[in-house]
Amino acid sequence: xxxxxxxxxxxxxxxxxxxxxxxxxxxxxxxxxxxxxxxxxxxxxxxxxxxxxxxxxxxxxxxxxxxxxxxxxxxxxxxxxxxxxxxxxxxxxxxxxxxxxxxxxxxxxxxxxxxxxxxxxxxxxxxxxxxxxxxxxxxxxxxxxxxxxxxxxxxxxxxxxxxxxxxxxxxxxxxxxxxxxxxxxxxxxxxxxxxxxxxxxxxxxxxxxxxxxxxxxxxxxxxxxxxxxxxxxxxxxxxxxxxxxxxxxxxxxxxxxxxxxxxxxxxxxxxxxxxxxxxxxxxxxxxxxxxxxxxxxxxxxxxxxxxxxxxxxxxxxxxxxxxxxxxxxxxxxxxxxxxxxxxxxxxxxxxxxxxxxxxxxxxxxxxxxxxxxxxxxxxxxxx
Numbered sequence: 001x002x003x004x005x006x007x008x009x010x011x012x013x014x015x016x017x018x019x020x021x022x023x024x025x026x027x028x029x030x031x032x033x034x035x036x037x038x039x040x041x042x043x044x045x046x047x048x049x050x051x052x053x054x055x056x057x058x059x060x061x062x063x064x065x066x067x068x069x070x071x072x073x074x075x076x077x078x079x080x081x082x083x084x085x086x087x088x089x090x091x092x093x094x095x096x097x098x099x100x101x102x103x104x105x106x107x108x109x110x111x112x113x114x115x116x117x118x119x120x121x122x123x124x125x126x127x128x129x130x131x132x133x134x135x136x137x138x139x140x141x142x143x144x145x146x147x148x149x150x151x152x153x154x155x156x157x158x159x160x161x162x163x164x165x166x167x168x169x170x171x172x173x174x175x176x177x178x179x180x181x182x183x184x185x186x187x188x189x190x191x192x193x194x195x196x197x198x199x200x201x202x203x204x205x206x207x208x209x210x211x212x213x214x215x216x217x218x219x220x221x222x223x224x225x226x227x228x229x230x231x232x233x234x235x236x237x238x239x240x241x242x243x244x245x246x247x248x249x250x251x252x253x254x255x256x257x258x259x260x261x262x263x264x265x266x267x268x269x270x271x272x273x274x275x276x277x278x279x280x281x282x283x284x285x286x287x288x289x290x291x292x293x294x295x296x297x298x299x300x301x302x303x304x305x306x307x308x309x310x311x312x313x314x315x316x317x318x319x320x321x322x323x324x325x326x327x328x329x330x331x332x333x334x335x336x337x338x339x340x341x342x343x344x345x346x347x348x349x350x351x352x353x354x355x356x357x358x359x360x361x362x363x364x365x366x367x368x369x370x371x372x373x374x375x376x377x378x379x380x381x382x383x
Contacts, residue, residue, distance in 0.1 A: 071097060071107050078114055087122035094118060109138045116147065125151055142173060149179075158183040158190075181211035185220055192224065200224065215241060215248030222252060222259075231259035235269070242276060249276065250284040257291035266292045281307060283315045305332050312339035347381035 074097050081090035097103060097111040116131035129151055135144035145168050152161035162183040165176035184207035191199035204224070207217040222237035238256050242249040249256075253273070260269030270292045277285045286307055308316045317339040320332065328336075349358045352375055357368030359375075366374050 071103070071111075075110070075114060078118070082114075082118055082121055085121075087118055090118045091115065091122070106139070109135060109140055112138075113140050113143070116144070120147065120151070125155060142168075142171070145171075145173070156186070158186045162187075177211040178214055181207040181214040181217060184210060185216045188220060188224075213244060215245040215251075218244070219248065219252055223255070226255060226259050231263035232265070234259045235263070235265060239272070242272065246276060246280055250280075250282050253282075253284040253288040254291065257288035260292055281311060283307075283311075283313070283319060286316075286319060301329070301332060305329075305335055308332075308335045308339055312342045314339065314343040317343070348379050350375045351380050 074093055078090045078093035078097075081087070081093060094111050094115040098108060098115065103111070112131060112134050116128055116135065119125070119128035119131055129148065132144045132148050132151070135141060138144075145164055149161055149164045149168070152158075152164060162180055165180050165183070168174070169176045169180075184203045188200045188203035188207065191197075191203060201224075204217050204221055207214065211217075218237055218241035222234040222241070225231070225233040225237060235256065238249065238252055238259075241252070242256075253276075257266075257269060257273065260266050270289065273285055273289050273292065277289070286304065289303075304316070304320050308320060312335065317336050320328075320336055349360055350362050351358045352363075352366040352368060352371065354366060354371040354374040355369035357366055358380070359367065362377070363375055365372050
């Protein structure tokens with residue numbers, strides 16, 4: 001049977017036409033899918049901006065189903081789940097991204113970052129630690145190190161926190177000296193609690209070296225010596241603190257006075273406290289002076305009255321009661337009335353039960369939130 005070339009000439013154009021039509025149909029379908037995906041994405045974004053999170057999640061889910069290879073949609077969906085507190089669903093979305101073999105290195109690191117944030121928000125700190133560690137050496141290394149630092153602080157893992165802080169400082173992320181000093185102080189207190197005096201002192205020394213101007217090591221050093229019965233040593237440590245950080249000295253002023261009395265240095269401590277009081281009038285210094293001056297309560301009245309007139313606070317007024325009321329002068333009584341009136345003034349207000357707006361006058365409608373009958377008829381100090 002001979003082949004007829006006429007059929008070949010007729011068939012080739014037909015086959016070509018059919019192939020061309022099929023390719024056009026495929027291109028139209030692909031174009032439609034690509035057009036639908038951005039449309040669904042922008043619809044979800046618009047819903048999100050209008051605080052319609054449930055509808056936005058539905059739109060993003062549809063977009064991901066239409067185009068499962070779009071990583072941005074996965075990130076948007078995972079972030080939405082995390083914001084809504086649906087951490088398990090957020091984890092699944094980001095784990096799905098990490099399981100994709102075609103994901104580029106930058107997108108993989110971004111998915112790892114999102115997964116670590118999911119675990120942190122969910123309170124799964126052991127998994128979060130592993131996820132943050134996986135980001136070390138990547139473009140998110142700095143963020144991962146800071147997150148690990150926060151994580152170790154939460155879990156009170158002070159050795160790990162100190163290591164991370166030193167690493168960040170070595171990388172030029174800023175000064176972490178004060179934080180490192182606090183970590184070493186925490187380690188010192190832990191060592192003291194288990195009776196390991198050598199470790200406690202070594203940790204305090206590291207804290208001093210890390211941040212020589214930090215007040216906490218000197219506070220703890222004095223407190224340790226006082227507990228051990230070395231009151232003279234405690235005074236020396238706190239004298240350094242008083243010279244370097246006068247405000248922090250207020251934390252130990254009463255203990256300073258007690259140690260001075262215990263080791264027979266009351267008069268020296270009195271001079272130091274009076275000098276400190278001249279520079280910084282503070283109720284803690286007045287209380288410490290009462291422990292070391294040895295004077296009768298009535299003799300303290302001028303000093304207490306001067307402080308009360310200069311600083312009319314309830315704490316200063318309360319200290320006045322260390323002097324018997326029959327020894328009060330008219331000036332002392334007037335100063336006491338002024339201090340109590342000043343301290344009570346912020347409490348003599350009405351507070352809206354709906355928004356917390358405070359006002360000196362009673363309002364039937366709150367000026368803050370415009371609620372009606374939201375003010376209790378009693379002032380704050382009566383509630």
